[in-house]
Amino acid sequence: MMLSNAPLAQALMALFILAAASPASAQQALTPERAAKGKAVYEKRCAGCHGLTGQGDGPAADRLRPRPRDFKTAFYKFGDTVFGKLPLDAAIFRAVAEGLPGSSMPGWKDVLREEEIWDVVAYIKEFSRKFARLKERGEKLEPLEIGTAPKLTETDVQEGKELFLKNCEKCHGKAGRGSGPSAVALKHDLGDRIWPRNLTKGWTYRNGNSIENIYRTAAGGITGTPMPSHLESLQPAQVWKIAGYVDTIVQRERPKTSEVIIGKPIEGAPPAGPDDARGAEAAATLIPLVGQIIEGERWFTPTLDSVQVRALYDSKMIYLLVEWDDPSASPLAEPNDKFPVNEPDAFAVQLPVTIPAGMEKPYFLGGGQNSPVILWKWTNGGAVETLSSTGILKAEPFAGPAASALSANATYVDGQWRALFTRPLAGGGDGDLTIETGKYIPIAFSAWDGNNGEKAEQRAISIWYWLLLEPPTPLTVYLWPAIIGLLIAGGELWLVRKTNQHAHKKE
Amino acid sequence: MNTIRLCVGAACALTLLYTAPAGAATVKGVISTPKKAGAPEAIKVTKDHAICGAKPLTKEEMLVSGAGGLKNAVVIIEGAGKAAPGKGGIAQQGGRFEPHVITLPAKSKLEIKNNDGISHNFHSFGFENDPVNFSQPGEMKVKVVDKGFDYPEVIKIQCDIHEWMNAWIVVSDESAVAVTGADGSFSIANIKPGNYTVKVWHEKLGEVTQKVTVKDGDNQVNVALGK
Numbered sequence: 001m002m003l004s005n006a007p008l009a010q011a012l013m014a015l016f017i018l019a020a021a022s023p024a025s026a027q028q029a030l031t032p033e034r035a036a037k038g039k040a041v042y043e044k045r046c047a048g049c050h051g052l053t054g055q056g057d058g059p060a061a062d063r064l065r066p067r068p069r070d071f072k073t074a075f076y077k078f079g080d081t082v083f084g085k086l087p088l089d090a091a092i093f094r095a096v097a098e099g100l101p102g103s104s105m106p107g108w109k110d111v112l113r114e115e116e117i118w119d120v121v122a123y124i125k126e127f128s129r130k131f132a133r134l135k136e137r138g139e140k141l142e143p144l145e146i147g148t149a150p151k152l153t154e155t156d157v158q159e160g161k162e163l164f165l166k167n168c169e170k171c172h173g174k175a176g177r178g179s180g181p182s183a184v185a186l187k188h189d190l191g192d193r194i195w196p197r198n199l200t201k202g203w204t205y206r207n208g209n210s211i212e213n214i215y216r217t218a219a220g221g222i223t224g225t226p227m228p229s230h231l232e233s234l235q236p237a238q239v240w241k242i243a244g245y246v247d248t249i250v251q252r253e254r255p256k257t258s259e260v261i262i263g264k265p266i267e268g269a270p271p272a273g274p275d276d277a278r279g280a281e282a283a284a285t286l287i288p289l290v291g292q293i294i295e296g297e298r299w300f301t302p303t304l305d306s307v308q309v310r311a312l313y314d315s316k317m318i319y320l321l322v323e324w325d326d327p328s329a330s331p332l333a334e335p336n337d338k339f340p341v342n343e344p345d346a347f348a349v350q351l352p353v354t355i356p357a358g359m360e361k362p363y364f365l366g367g368g369q370n371s372p373v374i375l376w377k378w379t380n381g382g383a384v385e386t387l388s389s390t391g392i393l394k395a396e397p398f399a400g401p402a403a404s405a406l407s408a409n410a411t412y413v414d415g416q417w418r419a420l421f422t423r424p425l426a427g428g429g430d431g432d433l434t435i436e437t438g439k440y441i442p443i444a445f446s447a448w449d450g451n452n453g454e455k456a457e458q459r460a461i462s463i464w465y466w467l468l469l470e471p472p473t474p475l476t477v478y479l480w481p482a483i484i485g486l487l488i489a490g491g492e493l494w495l496v497r498k499t500n501q502h503a504h505k506k507e
Numbered sequence: 508m509n510t511i512r513l514c515v516g517a518a519c520a521l522t523l524l525y526t527a528p529a530g531a532a533t534v535k536g537v538i539s540t541p542k543k544a545g546a547p548e549a550i551k552v553t554k555d556h557a558i559c560g561a562k563p564l565t566k567e568e569m570l571v572s573g574a575g576g577l578k579n580a581v582v583i584i585e586g587a588g589k590a591a592p593g594k595g596g597i598a599q600q601g602g603r604f605e606p607h608v609i610t611l612p613a614k615s616k617l618e619i620k621n622n623d624g625i626s627h628n629f630h631s632f633g634f635e636n637d638p639v640n641f642s643q644p645g646e647m648k649v650k651v652v653d654k655g656f657d658y659p660e661v662i663k664i665q666c667d668i669h670e671w672m673n674a675w676i677v678v679s680d681e682s683a684v685a686v687t688g689a690d691g692s693f694s695i696a697n698i699k700p701g702n703y704t705v706k707v708w709h710e711k712l713g714e715v716t717q718k719v720t721v722k723d724g725d726n727q728v729n730v731a732l733g734k
Contacts, residue, residue: 084637185670226667
């Protein structure tokens with residue numbers, strides 16, 4: 001139909017779009033015309049990762065884990081159907097619009113109009129002949145039924161826990177941190193290594209972390225991965241109980257990061273180990289970690305994503321308590337044939353040699369030629385050591401009175417390392433840091449997951465943060481934090497940008 | 508009885524599922540490889556030792572007899588007859604799948620047993636056939652998958668909980684199918700004389716095809732893989 005009256009046509013069009021747009025994922029007819037329109041969107045926005053032919057092999061793909069979806073094999077993970085079945089259109093729409101947290105798949109709802117998203121959904125379905133075959137067979141996709149969450153009593157949740165330990169623990173681990181005995185030997189159907197989700201970190205769930213979302217995943221599984229469906233072996237009511245239990249261990253919001261780790265003074269007996277209740281006297285600061293992709297042998301596939309830090313001190317010593325989730329304590333006691341790599345886990349705290357006067361800090365990746373740093377490095381099964389470093393691969397053992405008094409005491413329980421670093425405040429010699437109260441001391445962290453093959457520069461890193469030992473008489477003037485906050489926000493942005501640049505290098 | 512004697516090892520049960528093609532010829536032979544395999548490597552059992560380590564487990568991907576016979580190769584005589592759907596079976600037992608390789612007529616059901624009393628999962632890696640992956644806890648002694656093996660395809664099976672456990676299902680719409688025994692031998696009876704293509708598949712050594720002319724009586728077809 002041609003309309004001669006252009007404004008009217010536009011108004012009609014706008015009305016039409018409005019009507020179509022009302023419920024965000026209202027089913028649209030995915031016509032060949034739509035798919036043809038979607039091609040342009042796809043080639044501009046998606047092909048860099050998913051590849052021109054949709055096989056998940058765009059120029060950026062090799063750097064991304066999980067890999068971008070291969071639309072030809074059509075193993076959609078979050079299709080709202082049971083394991084192995086093709087996805088519903090609305091589910092593909094949702095993945096494109098919202099993105100998949102914890103992966104590099106961005107959400108597009110702020111970039112593309114709803115109509116454009118439907119176009120591209122129509123287009124990507126054409127990469128697989130399985131959708132057409134379904135039609136030829138006259139079959140319809142059966143949506144996975146969720147219904148509404150039942151009211152669960154405490155007994156139900158307790159039962160859910162038992163069912164969890166029986167059905168999910170082998171992969172997700174006793175505490176749900178993804179550290180079960182089978183977690184270290186899992187592969188995606190297309191060959192890459194894959195880890196069970198750390199169910200305590202709700203913000204890393206790809207497909208939503210509401211109790212209904214958890215039910216859906218547990219009931220239907222995740223196509224193309226080891227995550228199995230459970231409706232064959234359990235009643236829906238039992239799966240709801242499991243979801244009810246997971247609901248009690250999931251932290252939904254990512255904790256806020258603070259730029260400054262405030263160390264608290266203590267008196268009396270110092271913390272005896274990483275599990276000592278005294279640790280709770282200082283607030284924990286969550287510090288994000290990302291793969292080291294800046295220098296040397298870069299590392300795009302870290303498994304460790306954050307560390308929680310607390311600091312305490314007394315008249316002589318500093319006590320730094322660090323906790324990070326790691327799917328396994330490696331080297332593994334029982335290495336498997338599938339992934340024989342078995343390096344030791346390790347963790348390092350990085351500090352400058354002298355407290356900088358202003359905002360100048362050494363290069364954050366292992367210091368620089370004229371601005372060395374020291375590292376307190378703990379290695380599982382080895383000794384803790386102090387290293388002096390003038391660059392990412394230029395660390396050397398460092399001896400001195402404080403270095404020889406450095407100790408680290410680490411325990412691994414159910415997917416979490418907890419380590420207590422203890423060292424005299426006084427550096428006691430040239431080239432070692434004396435930690436003073438009331439001063440902002442740059443501090444950064446590195447963590448290695450040995451079972452993921454991480455060693456040397458291949459590891460997860462943070463940018464610089466600040467350690468501030470609160471003087472026994474509280475500081476009254478806090479001018480610095482505001483300034484520092486700004487600086488750090490800048491630094492984080494820079495790191496994120498750098499990460500993205502590398503990931504999309506060839507786009 | 509005749510059929511039973513003619514088939515070999517694990518292939519027996521399944522050969523019987525196929526409707527016998529009409530014909531008087533028998534095709535038999537040995538699938539072999541010049542590759543020396545040595546004693547099969549021990550599997551590292553990393554969990555559920557009481558059950559999975561009860562009998563020492565060894566890798567089954569390359570089983571070669573002293574004379575070079577290749578176990579668990581699948582032989583298909585193409586065009587000799589259409590397979591009739593039936594029911595195949597496989598068991599999770601002692602931390603392995605028994606048998607390691609089965610053939611299954613297209614559109615058949617599959618009965619999966621868990622004889623271990625511990626949690627397994629059954630994860631299939633089909634493409635033509637939608638993959639499945641379901642949990643099979645100890646109490647679920649038998650699970651019958653009613654549909655989902657419609658198209659001819661070689662499908663790998665994996666238990667992800669026990670990373671070393673895998674098996675293969677060769678879905679075929681051909682009726683003249685066999686799995687070789689420990690000495691690499693196979694035998695397929697009741698083939699109509701004529702010209703055929705014989706296809707041989709093995710999980711490590713891949714696939715070869717060979718043209719054969721089948722005459723009345725016994726026909727010897729020997730195929731070597733991995734030359």
